[in-house]
Amino acid sequence: MKYEAVVIDASYHEENDETIINLFCRTKEGISLTARVHGFDPYFYLVSPPDKVIDELKNDKDVKKIEKYTLFVRGIERECAKVTIRYPYKVPEYRKNVPEGACLAADIPFHLRYFFDADLSLCVEIEGNDVDAETKSKYTTDIVLDVEKISPATPFKVPLTVFSFDIENSIRENRIYVISYAIRKGNELIKDAIWSDTDDEREIIERFVEVIKKYDPDVITGYNIGGYDIPVLTERAKSNGIKTLNIGRDMGTFSVSQERFWRVHGRVVIDVWMAVKLRLRPKQETLNFVAKMLLGEEKDDVNRLKIDEEWKNRREDVIRYCIKDAELALRILEELAEINRGMDIAAVAHLPLDDAINGRTSTLIDSLLIREADRRNIGVPMNKYGGSETPIEGGYVHSIQPGLYHWVIVCDFKSMYPSIIISKNICFTTLSEDGEIESPTGVRFLSKERRVGIVPSILERLMAQRDEFKKKAKRAESAEEKAYYDGLQNAVKILMNSFYGVFASSFYRFTDKKIGGAITAFARENIKNVIATLENEGIKVIYSDTDSVFFQSPYKNLEEAIKFGEEVAGRFSKEGMSLEFERILEPFFSHGKKKRYVGKAIWPKEEIVIRGYETRRTDAFDWQSEALMEVFDAILNSKDEKELKAKVISRAKKLIEMTLNGEVPIEKLVISRSVRDFESYKDASRLAHVEVAKQIMAEGYEFIPGMKVSWIVVDARKTPQKVEPYIEGKEFRSKPDYEYYARRVAMTLSRVLEVFGYDEDSLFTGSRQTSLASGSLDSFEVEEKRDEKPQQKKKPTLEDFM
DNA sequence: GAACACTGCTTACCT
DNA sequence: ACAGGTAAGCAGTGTTCT
DSSP: OEEEEEEEEEEEEEETTEEEEEEEEEETTSOEEEEEEOSOOOEEEEESOOHHHHHHHHTOTTEEEEEEEEEEETTEEEEEEEEEESOGGGHHHHHTTSOTTSEESOSSOHHHHHHHHTTOOSEEEEEEEEOOHHHHTTOOSSEEEEEEEEEEOOOOOOOOOEEEEEEEEOTTTOOEEEEEEEEEETTEEEEEEEEOTTOOHHHHHHHHHHHHHHHOOSEEEETTIIIIIHHHHHHHHHHTTOSOOOOSTTSOOOEEETTTEEEBTTBEEEEHHHHHHHHTOOSOOOHHHHHHHHHSOOOOOOOGGGHHHHHHHOHHHHHHHHHHHHHHHHHHHHHHTHHHHHHHHHHHHTOOHHHHHHSOHHHHHHHHHHHHHHHTTBOOOOOOOSOOOOOOOOOOEEOOOOEEESSEEEEEETTHHHHHHHHTTOOTTTBOTTOSEEOTTSOEEOOTTTOOOHHHHHHHHHHHHHHHHHHHHHHOSSHHHHHHHHHHHHHHHHHHHHHHHHHHSSSOTTOOHHHHHHHHHHHHHHHHHHHHHHHHTTOOEEEEETTEEEEEOSOOSHHHHHHHHHHHHHHTOBTTBOEEEEEEEEEEEEOSOTTOEEEEEEESSOEEEEESSGGGOTTSOHHHHHHHHHHHHHHHHOSSHHHHHHHHHHHHHHHHHHHHTTOSOGGGGOEEEEOOOGGGOSOGGGOHHHHHHHHHHHTTOOOOTTOEEEEEEEESSSSSOEEEEOOTTSOOOSOOOHHHHHHHHHHHHHHHHTTOOSOTTTTTTOSOOOOOOOOTTTTOOOOOOOTTOOOOOOOOOHHHHO
16 A cells, blocks of 8 residues: 655654654545654764774674765765664764764764655655554554655645643642643544543543544644643643553653653644744733734633632533633634644655754754765764854944935845855855855855855755745646645745854854854845945945845836836846845835834835834833834824924824823733743842742742733832733733833834924935934934944933923 | 943844 | 844943032
């Protein structure tokens, strides 16, 4: 029988003195399948090993084979020994006895080592034989095969079974009352809950395990399961004398890898909270807040703080509430398309789904790079941990003069760092003192003619692949097909842009700081050259950040501005570097600080573009963001200075006055911030957000490091300022410090408004402004900005507005 | 003693 | 355990002005 399937997760285990690799799959037909691979042994390389070492290894009963290889290591060909051993778990023992740098490829997870060597990808074609009944009983999948033949298959999509769960347990004694679940299987949504009339906890857990076995899900998910539900389940199973919680497809249990990352063989564990944090960046991260925001639905009304009484008095409601939680988490995950995204990354990085979703960025790069290195007999060094080096210099950011500008053209280099790597042949395999390509840092790389770097060639391939997917998306005949290719091209883009980061990191196996430094140096040189050239032509360059350049169009009409933008973009696109004409902003405003601007895009589509400002920040309170937004609206839409002033000054004053008078809904004053592990702070005792986290824990609410907490400032005159937690659904009784809030609003608005002084010429010209005497506009004075070093100015105070 | 300047720590953002 | 560059708020400390 031949199966086409996606590899959900891969693991290995010992069986009768043999290491077996398990590939846990879901087939095209929707069958769950375990493919068992026999006969693959772990190995590593030793660089120029002394004869003595080889002799020792030859006599080692755990060493199966020693072969000679010539590998390219640190710039030259070296004699190496490939050492094949019996057990994967023994590899660390061998590598720790070898001097640094003399051991290669001894830190690659064994299941990935196999994946790379067999050149597999997310989608595979498997042929094999059914195993005997006894072996089959060790797995939960529909089919268990011993693999005869396996090969990569062209990517396809398979609907996965996703299992979301939620636990309600007693606060007093930790005991589990109910476990609910919501399962997506095809188009079906199955919802139910497990509890016991006699409150037999062991029975609840055992029935939960049965449900997992029955539905055999590919993904286990839930809201905050990593920090809460899984630890509770694991602990309660232990307390009940359950030896292994057979959740895995190999009947294994959860294991924790690095702090809060849970894994279980055969399934992908996804914490919806993590996905939400990453994709949505919401102001608050509670399930209720996110569900409301994303699905327009709220949780049922059960008081979790009084769960013991609730369970006694309104059991049905608690069960319903619990089911709803599991369902909401599932639907949020679907809304975020997190699994699809993971499948796309896995497909282009050629990894099992779990490694693509829960793995590190370096794993994605490893997957491409190690295969290519092996093909070309290039030694694969190990990652080097510890040792923090001096950071390399990053991107160039052009300082920005405060003001309102018109007809601003934005261009940016497409995939700038990957383009530089390709065009300058930057790679650890081309790094050489007698290279012909010299970076501004003085580091040299060999020309393509002498040696094509493996990183540049991989990136070139990815670029071509991305173009191909883009073409297919364009030609797609259905919306579904278009979305499919669009997902893949986006995954390739993410992958390409991840290369620079790992090469600039201090621990990655192929990293050399000289490489990362050379990339950014070329980038700075390039963008500075664009800026200088434009300025020489008399074009006013307004701003630039890393790979983008904002400049004023000499033409104040759409048709000619577009033509000009296209002309500039075309002119600076060369040597594989493509400058793209991104948009026209009319008008464009900044108060003179880098990474903060706002503009009205009029081409290619109409939209408001805001970067950096409080409206983008999750730690600003809504009232502050909304007030600033009103000001931006006025700035972007006023016909002239008079209209702007008429609109905005009195309105700003009014908003601040309202704040001072407490005429603000309390929920618009909520401030939220993330809180790390308490131990990680230098001095946690005076940080408002940390105090809030401690307080909500003391009140019995869930808090897990990394979570956002919310509060309201009630007295800012005290040091440290006095704050109180703000908890949804709980009435806030204290009085906010309205003066504090008014001052914060005043600060935010004045930063922007002080750009507009009384000098009529300076307004709406976008030209550099001259210093203005403050006049009847209260404190909205404008100061001259000179190059990099802005002068210190007097802080505007609340009184300035009154 | 209030006001201010400056530093260190912290978070979130931009590319 | 993918990078660096940047703004801004708060606490603490030292300095200056009143």
